[in-house]
Amino acid sequence: MVLLDLLGRRMTLRILWELSIAGGPLTFRALQHAAQTNPSVLNSRLKELRNAQIIEHGGGGYQLSAMGKSLLAIILPLHVWADEWASLYKRNRAMPSRAKGNA
Amino acid sequence: MVLLDLLGRRMTLRILWELSIAGGPLTFRALQHAAQTNPSVLNSRLKELRNAQIIEHGGGGYQLSAMGKSLLAIILPLHVWADEWASLYKRNRAMPSRAKGNA
């Protein structure tokens, strides 16, 4: 699924999350700081997300589009599911190596 | 999100999908054929999914666990959303590179 290819990328969800809790536009640097990443990756994600019309640029920074918000709403149940699942999952370590920060 | 790290991997959803439509256990080779992949990748995914308890092995092959089914149920809305979104997404990607400003 193309969507997962996008969401699965390194900072995508983090960015959406930061934009979501910010509640308003965030500047490039602000996002970079909030998401703790480097310009190149951030720039890539921003391009992809903007192209996908999940976020918008303008009015003082980046923010979720209407579509982005609706996406977030759908992702939420997934997030909840993942939480319960995570406890089980962690019990038997040996997961894919790519997992760093977020739950 | 760790879950997306798993789902985003190359054949994961495809495997879940094949198992879901099969409705019963599938053998290693059957899966390999259905998902059109090679043994090494298939094996990796199978390990990961089994470890995550999303699929089970036994009784003549691999099949979705209860958890796997519940996951699929949650993924479905996402899939639906992705469908609508996809049309927009593609339209955008199809734009001439020169005038790439969003419409």
Add this chain to the structure above:
DNA sequence: CGGGATCCCCGACGATACTG
């Protein structure tokens, strides 16, 4: 401050040969 350009590294993937 925004964000494109560059360099390097490492892990994921693909193909295939091989064992039980």
Add this chain to the structure above:
DNA sequence: CAGTATCGTCGGGGATCCCG
């Protein structure tokens, strides 16, 4: 038929520099 081992390739991601 089930699954593992090996090897080369490719692309994403981290860091950094720097111009507009």
